[in-house]
Amino acid sequence: MELRRIGYAVFRGVYDSFRGMFAVLSLDKEINDRKVRYSPTRINSIRQKPLDSKETTPVRQLKKHEESKVMKRIIQCGVLNGGIFLISILLFEYGLLPTINKLLGYIFGNESFMGKLVWSWIEPILSFIFKTVWVIPLFLLSKVVNALWFQDIADSAYRHTRGRPVFSQSLSKVLADSIFSILIQLLFLIQAMAVSYIPINMVGYTLSSVQMCMLYSLYAFEYKWFNMGWELHKRLSFIESHWPYFIGFGLPMTVFTQLSDSWIISGCVFSILFPFFIISGNEAVPVLNSSDYPLHFFAPVIGVSNILFSKTIGNTKR
Structure with missing residues (x-):
């Protein structure tokens, strides 16, 4: 029964990861509907009605309406990473x-020593010049x-589906949270690379893939959790x-x-597809609270980080 629940959570995670591609279409339709409702003609029709406290509220809301950047940024990511960068490579x-x-081969002959x-x-020189002048800077x-x-995609999607982001932390705490988050992600990546060198056939590859699955999930969901005001220890917890869902x-x-x-x-490829996963993370609701199942074997970085953060927070509260 427990394996069935874990299997369902993994399947549900895979299913939810693809929802971003469809959520973009529904989100774009919702934005277009709002544009129709908030068009100048609509605003003027509201303004022409008798002014009272109930009628002025929609006008104020129309003035505060912001245009979403979701579709615009997704297209820009595709053009930059796929249309310019990837095609040039x-x-x-x-x-x-x-x-x-x-x-x-035509000049010197296909099998000639000189050719x-x-x-x-020529091949390494051209590759070095191409990577140095074009690939690395771009x-x-x-x-x-x-x-x-x-960040624009995540903020716009969050604003249209969940409302205004919550910023309950001070600037110093936000900066410290961001630095620790980058450090945790870096350690997670090193961990994934380290386990890939396990000499047992398929074990290293499987464990490394599991690490990357959870790292990509952390990438996608962090935008929403940060806008919700969650601190790093809560996100890792x-x-x-x-963990089955996020794998x-x-x-x-x-x-x-x-x-x-x-x-x-x-x-x-990551940069082209990741905007859709950001939207999927914004729409998704993880299932199966699996606190009874050990995670430390799959992700020691998260386990150790949670222990350290819980002790730090406990000492701070005292």
Whole structure:
């Protein structure tokens, strides 16, 4: 029975992870409906009615209405990461380099020693120049831009479905929370890479995939939880107590990003798809509180972090 519940939670997580693609359409329709209700013609019709306390409220709400940036940012993420970044890499790897290689084959002969020698020098030089001048700068720039766009998508989706974000913490606590969150994510990534080197066949790969599933889930849900005013220890505790669901939720993204051996291409795929997972996380309701099942075997970083945070918070309250 317990295995059935865990299996259902994993399945439900996988199902909910795909809801973002459909939620975007419904969210866009809702935004368009609001635009119709909040159009200038509608505002003027309301203003023409007799002014009283009940009638002025809709007008004030219309003035405060903000246009969503969800669809705009999703398109921008696709254009930057897929249309510019990813296509340029594919054209270089599968277009320019093979063309130059064939050209050298025509000049020196396909099996000539001189042709292979020239290619052995040209290929690494061109790859180094391409990565140094184009790939690395654009990759770093896209990381910064994507982070800003991801935040816009999360804030807009949260505002349209849940209302105004809750900011109950001081600036210093928010800054400390963000720094610790980045540190936890970095340790989580190192943990996933470390277990991948376990020499037992498929064990290392499986454990590493489980780590990445939970890390991607943490990425997606942190935007909503942060807007809800949850501190880091509460976010990690929630992951810990619902780990089967979050393994399932992060599974599709893990599969998509592991289709390529190139970490740059995997980064592009992640940046293209992640906006949908942000919306899925905003819409999802995790199931199966599994606090009775040990998580520390799957995610020691979360387990140790929760112990440290609980002790720190307990000492602070005293």
